[in-house]
Amino acid sequence: MGYNVAIDGPAGAGKSTIARMVAEEKGFVYVDTGAMYRGLAVYFLDRGIGPEETERMEKACEAADVTIRYEDGAQQVYLNGENITGRLREEAVGNMASRCAAVPAVREKLLELQRRLAKEQDVIMDGRDIGTCVLPDADVKVFLTASVRTRAERRYKELKEKGENVNLAEIEEDIRERDERDSTREIAPLKKAEDAVLVDSSRMTIQEVVRTIAALCRK
Missing domain, CATH: 3.40.50.300 (P-loop containing nucleotide triphosphate hydrolases)
Structure with a gap:
């Protein structure tokens, strides 16, 4: 039986980046x-x-x-x-x-x-409904989030570095709307599993988030 880590959270929370880094550190398979x-x-x-x-x-x-x-x-x-x-x-x-x-x-x-x-296999999987639907019996469940403003600023910086002409207020509004859609959709809505650990990365570095989640894994 594999050791399973589930990471859920809203758009722009950095789930995929964090999941890949934790998987590398722990020797797990990141399920994309x-x-x-x-x-x-x-x-x-x-x-x-x-x-x-x-x-x-x-x-x-x-x-x-x-x-x-x-x-x-x-x-x-x-x-x-x-x-x-x-x-x-x-x-x-x-x-x-x-x-x-x-x-x-x-x-x-x-x-x-x-x-x-x-x-x-030992896996780490990220999404909107991993801990609630896909892997309800996961060994570790994390709900990774950040404030809407923080997520918008991260996305704004990312797009700016690619040379795109973007508007921070518009990105922030888009994220708010996506959060609403994801949390109210009929099939597998975004929500925190009751037994998930809440990790708010608003004031954390990527390395701090990785260390926090890796420390939750007992394998």
């Missing part, structure tokens, strides 16, 4: 759920399934197996035993992943695959 959606998208595209063909997606899911491995410190995504990592960033794959993520059967398939990974 977005990459898994892209893996299924490759599977659908290779079978000529269009983004609107939800019934074909549902049937095709039955024979798809997407898994994540780490080789030489780099994440590799395998689809039915074939390494497809090099195809994950193709535009068509990204567009298909976005569409198929809304299909309940696809979500169920990935839920099955994610839980299997968690059963077989």
Whole structure:
């Protein structure tokens, strides 16, 4: 049985960055759920399934197996035993992943695959509903958050460094709206699990957050 760490939290809280760093420090597998959606998208595209063909997606899911491995410190995504990592960033794959993520059967398939990974390996997984839905029995649950202002400032700085012309107030409003959508959606809404540890990173450095979460892991 694997040792499981679940990190949930709102958009812009730094979940993926923190999860990857904790995974590296503890020797766990970071389960990139977005990459898994892209893996299924490759599977659908290779079978000529269009983004609107939800019934074909549902049937095709039955024979798809997407898994994540780490080789030489780099994440590799395998689809039915074939390494497809090099195809994950193709535009068509990204567009298909976005569409198929809304299909309940696809979500169920990935839920099955994610839980299997968690059963077989020591994993850390981040998202909106990991501790409440995907891994309700996780050994460690963390709800990572930061103030809306802090998250907006981080995003503003990130985009500015890329040379984009952005407005801090608009980014802050976008984050507020996304928080509202994520916490009120019908399927797997964003919420803190009752037994999750709240970590507010508003006044913490990335290294401090990593140390805090790593210290919660008893393995």
